[in-house]
Amino acid sequence: MLLNTVSTDHLDASDIKANCASCNLRELCLPVGLNEDEIEMLGEVVSRKRRIQRGEYLYHAGSDFQSLFAVxxxxxxxxxxxxxGRQQVVGLHMRGELLxxxxxxxxxxxxxxxALEDSEVCEIPFVKLEEITRIIPTLMHHFYKIMSCEIVKDHDVMLSLGSMKADERLAAFLLNLSQRFSRLGYSSLNFNLRMTREEIGSxxxxxxxxxxxxxxKLQEEKILTVDNKYIQISDIKRLKSKIGISLCV
Amino acid sequence: MLLNTVSTDHLDASDIKANCASCNLRELCLPVGLNEDEIEMLGEVVSRKRRIQRGEYLYHAGSDFQSLFAVxxxxxxxxxxxxxGRQQVVGLHMRGELLxxxxxxxxxxxxxxxALEDSEVCEIPFVKLEEITRIIPTLMHHFYKIMSCEIVKDHDVMLSLGSMKADERLAAFLLNLSQRFSRLGYSSLNFNLRMTREEIGSxxxxxxxxxxxxxxKLQEEKILTVDNKYIQISDIKRLKSKIGISLCV
DNA sequence: CGGCTGGTTGATGTTACTCAACTCGCGTGG
DNA sequence: CCACGCGAGTTGAGTAACATCAACCAGCCG
Incomplete structure (x- = not known):
């Protein structure tokens, strides 16, 4: 098991006032579609940044809900x-996503x-967020969309868990990561996995x-190259065909 | 395959003006926690009731989103x-739930x-709902909760799909149904399944x-009695222990 | 160096899938 | 009326896919 320290709730040196206006995730995170004034308001609500070290818990199941967190x-x-003691991983979350x-x-x-690597989150007290979603319709609309999107993602996972074989699931998983990395401006063809084989499996x-x-198997088929956690996709077309076509056997 | 007729979008004899105020689902559906005036407003938004016959589609994947539907x-x-042509069932929805x-x-x-049986839904144009959630904070809060709840449900399914064996999955499924029936005031121990074995499997x-x-197997173990679609749970304790304990093998 | 974690690979076991036969209930048409 | 087909469900036999158990390797850190 991981040797995790529980994240404390007090302010410390790693806590920095967040600022949505100057954040480079403006186009991906909550501020999408807001004007300057609205982003300013949102910035007031987003209380602070917090650093979370690899292996550390951001929150625990069962503990009191106060805030959402933006990665x-x-x-x-x-x-x-x-x-x-066994765990089911139900989500993997990267930059710009809400927890x-x-x-x-x-x-x-x-x-x-x-945290699967050293990370930073912005804490968003939910009560305050709720208040300003009433004032900023665009934000409310976007927040509805974010929640809906979460449901769609979960359905995709259910599809994968419920009706794909092992290599198809892995292909779907890698393509999903690939797409999300690319949306963040990273390469969609080479990336480092942040999680262990066990976590992927879960x-x-x-x-x-x-x-x-x-x-x-995917490496043998020359679809990708694996070097431990580093993945290079060499034939994304065939990787995609894994999901669509091999179901038709 | 089912011989489905596609639900038409025009008003016909089966369309009746909905009325949240007098609906017996007030305590379960969207109106939860609202006062009389607010329920009145909500009733204005909920445009009409629609009857959907067994096998008929309420909506199709890919078609334009206008409305939510309350069962x-x-x-x-x-x-x-x-x-x-194969399908993955991602949700089962009963009285009082949103689609x-x-x-x-x-x-x-x-x-x-x-529809798995002859059904009735209330149509809720989303744009209008969004408008009044701004005016009625209680409604907005409740709607956030409903969406969040949907995510939690999906996580439970993922848990079941990802780390349970066949009979454990079925046990978890039946317990979930049992709980939902009971919340609606029906028996939690005897009920009719609305879906086929194939749909459960999916x-x-x-x-x-x-x-x-x-x-x-569950019947052999004297945990329940199965007569086609009619289920009688005779030992709910052992049914529950299927989920918690048999994972610890 | 030795121990630990994470990863790969092989041999074997178990689970659930596949294919097939059969039953039951229902509706249809000769 | 009964024969028939059809869809839904059950059950058995054989098989494919994944899990389990175990050995082994590489990298890391004290």
Whole structure:
């Protein structure tokens, strides 16, 4: 198991006032579509930046829900923990994405959020966000969209878990990552995985050995090159065809 | 395949003006927590009731998103369709639940919604709903909760698909149904399934034969009695222990 | 150096899928 | 009326896919 320290809730040296106006995620995160004044207002609500180290928990399942978090930098997983210690990864979250949406319904976090690398988040007290969504219709609309989008993403995962074979799931997973990296301006063909084989497996409903074998299989088929966590996609067309066509067997 | 007729979009004899104030789902559906005036406003927005026959589509994946739908009576499945014709059921929806939330992000429905029995829905034009959520903070808050709840439900399904065995998945599924029936005031121990073994299988990531075998197994273990679609749970404690404990093998 | 974590690969076991036969209930048409 | 086909469900036998168990390697850190 990971040797995690629980993230403390007090302000420390790593806490910095956030500023949406000057943030380079303006086009991806909550501020999408807002004018300068509105972004200023949103900036007032977004209370502060917080640094979270690799392996550290941003929040724990069951703890009191106060805030959403926007990933400003880094990579997180969210996971449900069984009584027996095994975990199901239910989400992977990168720059510009919101964490904690599932907590709104229960007024407590419903899963654990763990940093997969040293990360930075902006804390967004939900009560305040709710207030200003009333004042800024664009923001409310966008927030509805973000939540809806989360549901769509979950459906995609359900599709993958429910009706794909191991290598198809991995292909779908890699294509999804590829697309998200590309949206952030990174290469869509070469990237570093932030998570272990076990975490990928947990996300895809597979054991780590199966994930490893699926990687080897895709490599044998010359679709990609794997060097530990570094992935180079060499034939994205065939990678895509894994999802669409191999289902038609 | 089902011989479905596509639901038409024009008003016909089966369309009746909806009325939230007098609806017996007030405590479950959108009106939760609203006062009389607010419910009146909401009633103005909820445009009309629509009857959907068994097998009929409420909406199709890809078609223009205009409205959410509240299930007033009956039972729906939502599903994603593969190119090869196979489908993944991503949701099952009963009285008091909202349909179409995943469409908000894309401005088009992302899945098909099909009635599993003769049903009634209230149509809620989303633009109008959005307007009044600005005016009625309680409604906005509740709508956020509903969307968040949808995400939580999806996570539960992902947990089931990703890390449970066939009979555990079925147990989790039945317990979920049981709970939802009970919330609606129906028996939590005897109920009729509205869906076929194939649809259950699609929802749980299993083949219909496997679902059938899982039912037989639970019956052999004297946990429940199966008579075609009619289920009687005779030992709910052991049914529950299927999910918690058999994971610890 | 030795121990640890993360990853790969092989041999074997288990689960669920596939294919097939059969039943039951229902509706249709000769 | 019964024969028939059809869809839904159950059950059995054989098989494919994934899990499990185990050995091994590489990199990292104390």
């Amino acid at each position: 400003r930098n880094g990579f997180f997983k969210t996971c449900l923990l069984h009584e027996d 904690g949406l599932s907590a709104i319904s229960a007024e407590a976090y419903t899963c654990d959020a763990v 996300y895809l409903g597979l054991k780590l050995e199966t994930v490893s074998r699926a990687f080897s | 007033r009576n009956g039972f729906f499945k939502t599903c994603l369709l593969h190119e090869d 179409g939330l995943s469409a908000i992000s894309a401005e088009a429905y992302t899945c098909d919604a099909v 929802y749980l990531g299993l083949k219909l034969e496997t679902v059938s075998r899982a039912f037989s």
